[in-house]
Amino acid sequence: MFSLEPDIPMADEDFRLIRDVIYAHCGLFFDNDSKYLLEKRLARRLALHQLAGYKDYYHFLKYNRKKDQELSDIMDVLTTNETYFFREIFQLKAFTDEILPELKKAKEKRGDRSLRIWSAGCSSGEEPYTIAMLLLEMGACxxxxxxxxxxxxxxxxxxxxRKAVYGRSSFRTTDxxxxxxxxxxxxxxxxxxxxxxxLVTISHLNLFDMGRLAMLGKMDIIFCRNVIIYxxxxxxxxxxxxxxKALEDGGFLLLGHSESLMNISTxxxxxxLQNDMVYQKPLAGSGGFPCP
Known part of the structure; x- marks a missing residue:
């Protein structure tokens, strides 16, 4: 009988090997202080696959024919998915009152009446549904x-x-x-x-899967809030x-308030903006912004 508790120790070498496999798969990084966390969260996987220890689990992740499915499955236990509707309200106000009117005006000049918005790391869906509600409430598009x-x-x-059914905890800041x-x-x-x-399509996507990312096509706005901190x-x-690469010229990137592009990208x-600070992809060849 295999225990469901993390009573099988994870050696330092096994930790580094498993950590590197996970990192190569999705970019999720565990530093040395996170060894116990990884050990605790993966203990049930040893029991599930009837493995004697983490060295065997590493070989499973590297060489078993079910390795891709296993890497996909363990994302459910390794990722944090705390969210709620209308999160970071000042940024949402910048979105409705400043970003959308600017994009709308620029697009109408080109005869373009389409808007594509990507919620990257959408978790249980509160963010993309919030965006949809704001657009419907505005009636601007x-x-x-x-x-x-x-x-x-x-x-x-x-x-x-996809089920789109939520309890009261998802409405802590909802009018x-x-x-x-x-x-x-x-x-x-x-x-x-x-x-x-x-208005919303929900899909599985690994941000490290460049082929799938390319298939999404061009976006006008990308929300990626409280994701890159991991x-x-x-x-x-x-x-x-x-x-x-995914953004149209003049498109916007909205990160979480604790995140920035300092030392990451220029x-x-x-x-x-009046309500918040956001990132924008400059117009090609100009280094400037579309005219508001």
């Missing part, structure tokens, strides 16, 4: 083609995002008017209304570079 794409590496939270308008009460919880869900400097640069310009 009527008769536009709106695409909001939420992606995450964790399958478990994506299941909840009651949004709950009344955009949710349907269901057995003590709240289901996102169809008019909101219709990457080391090299991984941050790789992901931010992929965001730069390809973006920092915009000091």
């Amino acid at each position: 009527k008769d536009w083609r709106i695409e909001i794409i939420g992606t995450d590496i964790c399958h478990k939270v994506l299941q909840q995002a 009651e008017q949004y709950i009344r308008r955009f949710f349907v009460e269901q057995e003590g919880a709240f289901r996102v209304a169809d008019q909101v869900k219709e 990457f080391d400097q090299v991984a941050k640069k790789r992901v931010i570079d992929s965001f730069h 390809a973006f310009s920092l915009r000091h």
Whole structure:
């Protein structure tokens, strides 16, 4: 009988080997102080696969025919997925009051009535659905083609995002008017209304999968909030570079308030808006911004 508790010790060498496999897969980095955390979270995987220790588990991750599925599965236990609706309200106000009008005006000049927004690391879906609700509330993009794409590496939270049913903890900063308008009460919880869900597509995506990233196409706005804090400097640069390639010229990148591009990238310009500071990809060849 194999124990479900982390009573099988993880040797330092096994920790480094397993950590490096995970890092190569998705950029998630565990420093030396995180060894016990990794040991604790992976203990059940030893029991599940009936492995005697972490050396065997390393060989499983490297050589077993089910290694890709295992790496995908362990994202559910290694990632943190705490979120809620209308998180970081000042940034959302910058989005509705400043970024959207600027983009809308620039696009209308070109005869373009489409808007593509990517919520990278969307967790259980509160962020992309918040974006959809804000667009519907504004009514500013009527008769536009709106695409909001939420992606995450964790399958478990994506299941909840697709189900779109939430308990009260997801509404800690949500105005009651949004709950009344955009949710349907269901057995003590709240289901996102169809008019909101219709604007949002939820997909599995590893930010280290450059092939899949390229298939997403160009974006006008990327939200990636409280995600790159889990990457080391090299991984941050790789992901931010992929965001730069994915954005249209003049497009915006919105990070979490504890995150910045300092020492990571000089390809973006920092915009000091009235409500918040955000990053923008300059117009090609100009180094400047689209005219507001």
